[in-house]
Amino acid sequence: xxxxxxxxxxxxxxxxxxxxxxxxxxxxxxxxxxxxxxxxxxxxxxxxxxxxxxxxxxxxxxxxxxxxxxxxxxxxxxxxxxxxxxxxxxxxxxxxxxxxxxxxxxxxxxxxxxxxxxxxxxxxxxxxxxxxxxxxxxxxxxxxxxxxxxxxxxxxxxxxxxxxxxxxxxxxxxxxxxxxxxxxxxxxxxxxxxxxxxxxxxxxxxxxxxxxxxxxxxxxxxxxxxxxxxxxxxxxxxxxxxxxxxxxxxxxxxxxxxxxxxxxxxxx
Amino acid sequence: xxxxxxxxxxxxxxxxxxxxxxxxxxxxxxxxxxxxxxxxxxxxxxxxxxxxxxxxxxxxxxxxxxxxxxxxxxxxxxxxxxxxxxxxxxxxxxxxxxxxxxxxxxxxxxxxxxxxxxxxxxxxxxxxxxxxxxxxxxxxxxxxxxxxxxxxxxxxxxxxxxxxxxxxxxxxxxxxxxxxxxxxxxxxxxxxxxxxxxxxxxxxxxxxxxxxxxxxxxxxxxxxxxxxxxxxxxxxxxxxxxxxxxxxxxxxxxxxxxxxx
Numbered sequence: 001x002x003x004x005x006x007x008x009x010x011x012x013x014x015x016x017x018x019x020x021x022x023x024x025x026x027x028x029x030x031x032x033x034x035x036x037x038x039x040x041x042x043x044x045x046x047x048x049x050x051x052x053x054x055x056x057x058x059x060x061x062x063x064x065x066x067x068x069x070x071x072x073x074x075x076x077x078x079x080x081x082x083x084x085x086x087x088x089x090x091x092x093x094x095x096x097x098x099x100x101x102x103x104x105x106x107x108x109x110x111x112x113x114x115x116x117x118x119x120x121x122x123x124x125x126x127x128x129x130x131x132x133x134x135x136x137x138x139x140x141x142x143x144x145x146x147x148x149x150x151x152x153x154x155x156x157x158x159x160x161x162x163x164x165x166x167x168x169x170x171x172x173x174x175x176x177x178x179x180x181x182x183x184x185x186x187x188x189x190x191x192x193x194x195x196x197x198x199x200x201x202x203x204x205x206x207x208x209x210x211x212x213x214x215x216x217x218x219x220x221x222x223x224x225x226x227x228x229x230x231x232x233x234x235x236x237x238x239x240x241x242x243x244x245x246x247x248x249x250x251x252x253x254x255x256x257x258x259x260x261x262x263x264x265x266x267x268x
Numbered sequence: 269x270x271x272x273x274x275x276x277x278x279x280x281x282x283x284x285x286x287x288x289x290x291x292x293x294x295x296x297x298x299x300x301x302x303x304x305x306x307x308x309x310x311x312x313x314x315x316x317x318x319x320x321x322x323x324x325x326x327x328x329x330x331x332x333x334x335x336x337x338x339x340x341x342x343x344x345x346x347x348x349x350x351x352x353x354x355x356x357x358x359x360x361x362x363x364x365x366x367x368x369x370x371x372x373x374x375x376x377x378x379x380x381x382x383x384x385x386x387x388x389x390x391x392x393x394x395x396x397x398x399x400x401x402x403x404x405x406x407x408x409x410x411x412x413x414x415x416x417x418x419x420x421x422x423x424x425x426x427x428x429x430x431x432x433x434x435x436x437x438x439x440x441x442x443x444x445x446x447x448x449x450x451x452x453x454x455x456x457x458x459x460x461x462x463x464x465x466x467x468x469x470x471x472x473x474x475x476x477x478x479x480x481x482x483x484x485x486x487x488x489x490x491x492x493x494x495x496x497x498x499x500x501x502x503x504x505x506x507x508x509x510x511x512x513x514x515x516x517x518x519x520x521x522x523x524x525x526x527x528x529x
Contacts, residue, residue, distance in 0.1 A: 010523075020365065021365055023360070023366060024366050025365065025366075025369045027366070028365075028366040028367065028368075028369055028370065029369050032370065048388065048389070049389075050383055061324075063476075101479035102280075102284055104283055105280060105281050105284035105288070106284045106285065106287055106288030106291070107288045109285045109288065110288055110289060110292055111291070112509075113502075113506045114502075116459075116502070116505040116506045116508075116509040117460075117501075117502040117505055117506070118460060118462050118463040118464045118467055118501055118502065118505055119464060120380075120467040120471070120479075121482065121485070121497075121498040121501050121502060122469060122498065124482070124486045124494070125494070125495070125498065128308065128486070128489075128491075129308070129309075166406045170280055200375070200376065203378055204378040204379075204380060205374070205383045206378070206463075207378040207380055208378075208380055208468070211380075211468075211471065212486075219381070222381055222384065223384060226384035226385070226388065228385075229388070231385065231388070232386065234384065237381070238377065238378075238381045238382065240375050241377070241378050241381060242377040242378075243375060244376075245282065245375075245376025245378070246373065248373065249372075249376055
């Protein structure tokens with residue numbers, strides 16, 4: 001490269017080479033939006049299909065009305081309570097199972113079975129038990145995110161390599177140091193993977209839990225908008241949930257990279 | 269005494285597992301006795317009776333057939349699309365870079381939220397249900413296949429290239445077998461998602477199916493029927509999950525399958 005005059009073409013090439021990923025990503029998003037708008041123009045039936053311009057207009061309208069804040073607040077409340085409780089309880093239970101083999105053998109099959117249970121099945125039950133308010137949704141979101149967190153915590157602690165444990169024992173490390181310096185860093189990647197899984201399930205479950213009957217919330221807004229064929233409003237609700245999903249996932253990925261720089265990550 | 273001790277030592281996993289299950293059942297039974305209100309909570313015994321009578325009278329079979337068909341079609345198409353897309357993702361950097369933002373977005377989107385829209389587009393026949401099941405299930409398969417392909421290891425691929433193995437053989441002899449365990453994991457995770465898809469699809473307009481029966485029971489406050497439908501759906505999920513898990517363990521015994529979701 002050195003000595004060669006930097007022509008415009010070369011500059012473009014090198015800029016493209018360095019930001020390839022970003023450029024392709026933005027290009028693909030722009031292409032998608034244009035395609036979306038084109039399909040919308042082609043259908044030109046607002047009860048059937050809606051374009052990005054109408055969705056943005058609808059979002060601005062909802063913000064101006066203030067209606068969106070009610071739903072956002074309601075869903076956020078459910079999500080935060082449900083997820084926080086699930087994370088705390090999941091880590092505690094998972095750790096308990098990891099340190100007792102008998103408990104692990106007794107309850108791990110039950111946990112794994114309940115993990116495979118489809119959540120829309122429990123949502124109506126909780127509405128019968130806890131009513132239409134926030135409590136039933138918090139319970140369903142709790143159920144959805146508790147199991148991945150608990151299962152991954154157990155697996156993470158049990159998978160801390162036994163050489164490291166034996167090394168610690170050989171050097172007569174105190175139980176506290178063993179826990180803080182060996183077990184926690186070893187188990188952390190799995191634990192965070194569990195938290196990420198739990199988070200994405202929690203977002204889906206906000207929708208599922210509110211679908212069957214609610215007072216407010218994004219899921220309620222989506223279902224209600226569908227019933228009156230208000231597709232832009234429905235799309236606003238879906239994009240809000242998607243946005244929460246993306247943001248939360250990025251935050252957890254950031255935490256993952258900071259907390260466990262020793263772990264290699266591949267994939268999404 | 270020694271014999272019992274030996275038995276426990278040899279079969280502790282099975283014995284403890286059974287004890288745990290019995291404990292949960294006993295707790296369920298106790299909770300039912302305490303609540304003692306059939307329109308609110310139902311014990312395990314009653315659920316078993318209801319389920320048996322559903323099968324004995326034959327009322328369950330049309331629902332099983334409908335839901336099963338939706339599940340099989342949606343899941344089958346999801347498997348085909350998911351595996352091919354996942355392979356394309358893992359193989360081609362260009363495809364990955366172009367579709368990555370969309371995959372990330374789709375991963376974060378609660379696909380069940382799209383169900384009402386799909387009902388508007390395709391009506392309330394079988395097609396929209398298959399599409400909903402397909403949408404909920406496909407993402408796990410794509411992501412796991414993709415992870416599998418990039419984890420097969422650059423070394424093997426480079427070895428193939430060094431020996432001038434034709435591209436088709438790199439695909440079929442290296443990448444596909446190498447990523448097969450991951451693909452199976454994806455297929456396993458997708459079963460439980462697909463069941464969610466079936467239930468949600470039937471909620472938004474149908475006249476038959478296990479999910480429909482569940483919501484009908486909810487509307488009429490028929491708790492025993494409701495919990496027995498829920499148990500059937502959950503049981504299907506558990507059986508499929510454990511079955512595929514067993515396949516996974518024989519295919520890739522070096523992987524701790526519990527860690528994958």
